[in-house]
Amino acid sequence: MLLARSTVMMLHLYFLQSFSWVKAGIISPRCYFACEVLDGKIFSFGGLGSNSSDPHSWDIYDPCTNSWRFHSDPSIVPEIEDSVVMDGKIYIRCGTSALTSHVYAVVYEPSSGIWQHADADMVAGRQDPAVAVDGTLYVLDQSSGTRLMIWQKESREWIPVGRLSSLLTRPPCQLVAIGKKFYVVGRGLSTVTFDAENAGNMEWVMVSSSIPNLNSDDDVISCKCLSI
Structure with a gap:
C-alpha cells in the first residue's frame, strides 16, 4: 500500500495477484495522522489537514466498495x-498534559463505532512507542x-522484558511489527x-539481531506496516 499526496490525499493499493496498482479514491488531506x-x-x-473542517475526525476505507467514509467524534484529537490494534480494537495515544503526567488515550470499539477512554492502568505514564x-x-x-x-x-x-544494548539502538526509536517480529x-x-x-520463556531472554545504521543523525518520525 502506498499513500501519495498532491493537492489531495490519494490512496493506491497494490495487488500481488495481478501485480498492479489501483486507485482507492480520495481521502481527507492529513499530515501527522x-x-x-x-x-x-x-x-x-x-492529524492536521489544511482543508479539514473537523480535526476530530477519521476516515474508513472499505476495499469491498472501494470507497471512504468520513466520521467525526470529539474524543479524537489532532x-x-x-496507535496500535489489539484484541479487535484500535488504541490511540494522544500525548501528555503539559501540566500533569496524565496520558490521554482512547480506544475504538468497532461493534459500536464508539471511541471511549482507554483503561487508566494500561496507559498510565506511557509516553513511548508501542x-x-x-x-x-x-x-x-x-x-x-x-x-x-x-x-x-x-x-x-x-513487566520489564529486558534492556537493549546502547551500542545497537540510537534513541529516539520507533516500533513496527511484521508477522511475529517487530x-x-x-x-x-x-x-x-x-x-x-x-x-x-521463563528467563525472559531477549533474542534479537541488528542492522547497521546509516551515516546519518536523522530522527525517525514514524514507522508503520499495513496490509489488508
Missing part, C-alpha cells in the same frame, strides 16, 4: 502520537536507555529485530 487496519478496513484518523504482536502489547521505555516492557493482561501491570528503528535507521515468539 495515525493509520491502522481493522476488520479488513483501513482507518485514518486525527495530536496523535501512537506495538502489538499476537494480542500482546509491548512498549519501548526510553526514559533511561531503551528497555522493552510487556503488558500483562491478567495482573494488569507492565523492529526497533532509531536515529540513522539503526535497527534491532526482536522475535516475539521468544519473549514468553
